[in-house]
Amino acid sequence: xxxxxxxPLADRDSFLAKAFLLPSIVxxxxxxxxxxxxxxxxxxxxxxxxxxxxxxxxxRNYRAIFEDGTFWQSLGNTLxxxxxxxxxxxVLGKVLANILVANFRGKWLVRFAVLLPWTTPVxxxxxxxxxxxxxxxxxxxxxxxxxxxxxxxxxTYWLGKPWLAMGSVIAVHVWRLVPLAAVIMMAxxxxxxxxxxxxxxxxxxxxxxxxxxxxxxLTMPVVAVAGLFGAILTFTDMAVVYVLTRGGPTNSTQxxxxxxxxxxxQGGDVAQGAAIALFLFPLLLGAAVAILRSVRRxxxx
Amino acid sequence: MADVVEVRDLRKxxxxxxxxxTRAIDGVDLATEPGEYLVLLGPSGCGKTTLLRTIAxxxxxxxxxxxxxxxxxxxxxxxxxxxxxxFQSYALYPHKTVLNNITFPLRAAKLPPxxxxxxxxxxxxxxxxxxxxDRRPRQxxxxxxxxxALARALVRDPRVFLLDEPLSNLDAKLRASARxxxxxxxxxxxxxxxxxxxxxxxxMGLGDRIAVMHGGKLRQLGKPVEIYDHPADTFVATFIGSPxxxxxxxxxxxxxxxxxxxxxxENVPAAVERVTMPFRIERVEYLSGDRHVYxxxxxxxxxxxxxxxxxxxxxxxxxxxxVHDFAVRADKLRFxxxxxxxxxxxxxxx
Numbered sequence: 193x194x195x196x197x198x199x200p201l202a203d204r205d206s207f208l209a210k211a212f213l214l215p216s217i218v219x220x221x222x223x224x225x226x227x228x229x230x231x232x233x234x235x236x237x238x239x240x241x242x243x244x245x246x247x248x249x250x251x252r253n254y255r256a257i258f259e260d261g262t263f264w265q266s267l268g269n270t271l272x273x274x275x276x277x278x279x280x281x282x283v284l285g286k287v288l289a290n291i292l293v294a295n296f297r298g299k300w301l302v303r304f305a306v307l308l309p310w311t312t313p314v315x316x317x318x319x320x321x322x323x324x325x326x327x328x329x330x331x332x333x334x335x336x337x338x339x340x341x342x343x344x345x346x347x348t349y350w351l352g353k354p355w356l357a358m359g360s361v362i363a364v365h366v367w368r369l370v371p372l373a374a375v376i377m378m379a380x381x382x383x384x385x386x387x388x389x390x391x392x393x394x395x396x397x398x399x400x401x402x403x404x405x406x407x408x409x410l411t412m413p414v415v416a417v418a419g420l421f422g423a424i425l426t427f428t429d430m431a432v433v434y435v436l437t438r439g440g441p442t443n444s445t446q447x448x449x450x451x452x453x454x455x456x457x458q459g460g461d462v463a464q465g466a467a468i469a470l471f472l473f474p475l476l477l478g479a480a481v482a483i484l485r486s487v488r489r490x491x492x493x
Numbered sequence: 494m495a496d497v498v499e500v501r502d503l504r505k506x507x508x509x510x511x512x513x514x515t516r517a518i519d520g521v522d523l524a525t526e527p528g529e530y531l532v533l534l535g536p537s538g539c540g541k542t543t544l545l546r547t548i549a550x551x552x553x554x555x556x557x558x559x560x561x562x563x564x565x566x567x568x569x570x571x572x573x574x575x576x577x578x579x580f581q582s583y584a585l586y587p588h589k590t591v592l593n594n595i596t597f598p599l600r601a602a603k604l605p606p607x608x609x610x611x612x613x614x615x616x617x618x619x620x621x622x623x624x625x626x627d628r629r630p631r632q633x634x635x636x637x638x639x640x641x642a643l644a645r646a647l648v649r650d651p652r653v654f655l656l657d658e659p660l661s662n663l664d665a666k667l668r669a670s671a672r673x674x675x676x677x678x679x680x681x682x683x684x685x686x687x688x689x690x691x692x693x694x695x696x697m698g699l700g701d702r703i704a705v706m707h708g709g710k711l712r713q714l715g716k717p718v719e720i721y722d723h724p725a726d727t728f729v730a731t732f733i734g735s736p737x738x739x740x741x742x743x744x745x746x747x748x749x750x751x752x753x754x755x756x757x758x759e760n761v762p763a764a765v766e767r768v769t770m771p772f773r774i775e776r777v778e779y780l781s782g783d784r785h786v787y788x789x790x791x792x793x794x795x796x797x798x799x800x801x802x803x804x805x806x807x808x809x810x811x812x813x814x815x816v817h818d819f820a821v822r823a824d825k826l827r828f829x830x831x832x833x834x835x836x837x838x839x840x841x842x843x
Contacts, residue, residue, distance in 0.1 A: 387584035390551050394655075395645070396572040396601035405597070409588045 234466035241460035253467040262443050263468060266451040273362060273433075273447055274426045280366045281422045282415060285373030292378045310371035318435040321364045325350035325436070351437050354444035361445050365432045369425060373418040380414030381407070416486040420479045427479075428472060448472055495528035495685045496562035496652040498548060503557035505543055505709075517543040518554065519709035525685050530676070532700030533689045536732065540709040541689045545655050548687060549578050562652055572601065577646035578655040581662065583638045585630040591641050592626040598649045616648040619678070635663050639671060647682065654679070654686040660695060672698055693733050697721070705729050724749075724827065727834035736785065736800045742831060743794030746840050749827040752785070752802035757809040758818040766823040768793060768842055772801070773816050786811055790819065793842050 201207055238249045257263045288306060292299075309317060324332055327349050336342045350360045384407065392402045408415075430449035433439060439446035439454065446454075448471055456465015505518040517540045525531045533541040546552040548559055550571035558565050566574050577598070586594050595616060599609040617623045620640045630638060639659060646654060659675070660668045676699050679686050690696055696703050697717045705712045705720060705728075713725035724730035724738065730749050731737040739755065741748045761767050770792040778785040782805040789798050801819060803811070811817060830837050 385582060385584065387580045387582045388586060390546075390549075390571075391578065391580060391584035391645075392586075392597070393551065393571040394549055394576060394578040395598040396649070397597070398572060398601075401601055406586060410586075 231466040231470060234463050235470055237463050239462045241462060253464050256464060257467055262446060262451060265443050266446045266448050267471065269358070269445060270427060270447040272358065274423055277362050277365050277369070277426045278419055278423050281369045281373045282419045284366065284370045285377050285418060286415065288370060288374035289377035289381055292374060293381050306374060307371050309368050314368065314431045315435065317368065318364060318432055322436055325360055327352055352441060354441060357437050357441060357445050361433055361436055364436065365426060365429065368432070369422050373422055376418040377411060377415055380411040384410050413486040413490040417483055420483045424476055424479050427475060495683055497525050497527055498653050498685060498687060499524035499560040500544070500548065501558040501560070503544070503547065503559070504555045505547060505552060506555055516709045518547065521711045523704055523711060523714065525687065528683045528685055530679055530686045530688065530699060530701045532696040532703045533687065533706060534693060534696040534703050535691065535706035537691055539706040541706050542657055545657055545687060545689045549576055549655050550574050575652045576655055577649070577651035579642045579646050579657065579659045581658040583642040585638060585641055587630050590626065591622065591628050594630070594641060595645045595648050598645060602649055612648050616644040619647065620644045636667050636671060639663065643678070651684065654684050656686065656688045658690055675699065705732065725836050727829050730827065730829070736802065739799040741790065741794040741797045741799070745831050746837065747829040747831050748793055748842070749829060750821045750825055752800045753804065754821050754825040755799065755801035755819050756803065756807065757811065758820045759809055760807050761820040761822060767820040768823055768826065769818055769820045771816050772819040774811060774813055776813055777811055784811065
């Protein structure tokens with residue numbers, strides 16, 4: 193048969209598959225693959241902003257960052273920041289998702305308000321938070337003074353004390369990510385057939401038994417995806433830290449992403465910045481594998 | 494003694510938004526006999542599923558009462574009503590094994606573990622699914638899922654079974670055997686059952702009594718033979734039976750007769766009172782041995798298109814484009830009021 197050979201190009205699946213994949217492959221190679229390769233190469237070199245010539249130095253950059261206390265502090269902060277943020281995002285997102293699927297008057301207003309933090313550009317919203325948490329003029333402090341929690345002239349210094357600063361950074365980040373998590377989990381909730389919930393009601397299950405025995409297990413893969421996406425976004429995020437504290441006070445909110453940026457771009461030591469940033473990679477890889485597994489579980493359920 | 498389900502003057506309106514609303518249940522009074530197999534039959538959208546869900550407590554009526562075992566259960570949530578329901582989709586819990594699906598209602602009832610095992614063993618043996626207990630719902634065929642759903646409903650010995658079109662997801666071949674099995678199973682267990690279907694064959698075959706619903710109202714409640722032979726109104730007359738009852742307008746009345754009662758005059762004994770009508774035949778269809786004869790009749794009212802069904806035992810030659818005298822035994826004629834459609838006393842035809 194020669195009919196196959198004469199088929200127009202636009203009807204040939206093998207051609208179309210390649211043609212449609214090509215743009216994203218080019219995009220990924222150009223914007224992810226090349227920078228990633230460069231980062232690995234840079235981390236074994238002595239490239240700086242002032243001297244961009246490539247000289248092999250072996251593991252010198254890694255030795256340098258291992259001996260740097262700030263690196264270990266940043267790594268610890270990153271883990272604390274990510275872990276606490278994710279627990280809060282998953283729990284609050286789950287609660288919000290349940291509120292979003294419920295039927296009540298003024299539902300559209302609540303939905304709109306919930307999604308607002310996600311739709312606001314991060315630089316803009318974080319600057320609002322910077323003002324809200326200002327060391328002297330913080331409106332939160334003003335309210336607390338009016339209510340009597342703070343004496344006249346007293347301030348909380350939200351971003352000025354190490355643990356409070358970390359708490360503030362986490363709070364703002366959670367505020368920003370919860371809507372996304374809630375919407376993802378809401379999609380999971382509405383995908384549960386109504387019959388299944390009805391069956392559980394008839395089978396004699398109360399609210400908590402339905403929630404723990406039916407709803408949560410059935411939405412678990414979606415919750416896992418929301419959590420892991422959040423973890424990746426948190427792990428690599430430096431916007432909130434950079435705008436609010438720039439890692440301070442005394443590196444108590446410094447995370448790997450912001451530390452790599454400060455070292456590599458602002459400090460000009462591109463090679464060491466690259467080496468620091470590469471420490472994000474194993475954890476991100478783990479998260480990506482976990483996401484793919486949850487997706488597969490969803491497909492087989 | 495098995496419990497009785499009763500609804501009294503039940504009403505439920507669904508608000509469709511923008512001022513539109515649907516009366517899903519419009520003043521229904523209905524009571525089962527103890528241990529009865531009651532079928533709610535009607536076209537889609539007639540309110541039968543809403544009625545079942547209201548009995549289950551999954552919907553709340555706007556007014557009226559639901560009684561189970563003589564007690565008003567209106568305020569009670571589904572879990573307090575001691576009912577079991579099988580859904581059209583079976584609604585098995587996809588993440589649980591068959592064993593855990595069946596055990597779920599027992600756990601919810603906080604039965605002691607040894608009692609749980611005993612009940613599960615009994616239910617799974619009764620339905621022949623012991624070999625499936627370790628599987629998950631997606632590994633089961635349609636028929637197996639239906640059995641698991643039944644086992645889960647049966648396992649905690651409910652006061653009432655509510656079944657919502659449990660056979661509609663099975664293929665035609667399986668459906669016939671599942672119907673038979675369902676009937677034998679209910680007779681063995683003896684629990685009062687309310688069964689919803691839009692399929693008149695299921696209703697006729699399964700029901701001790703049938704409640705025909707239309708437009709949120711109960712049109713007729715009776716044994717299958719009563720529903721078929723003495724339909725209460727023209728809706729029941731034309732909804733039940735395939736092909737449906739022929740209706741001929743005669744002044745302010747409608748004269749109804751079943752297709753199988755309209756026979757060539759030679760085949761209706763002259764000894765019984767009969768009504769003769771000339772039948773202009775247009776077309777003859779052969780369907781599984783029967784002949785369906787399409788045409789128009791005159792003589793007893795307005796000229797009307799009707800269908801006659803001649804069983805294979807009648808071999809009178811009939812062909813298209815002829816006028817043949819047909820007749821119906823007078824005692825097979827039914828009469829309805831033309832305006833309301835409600836059945837009425839016989840009117841003289843001559």
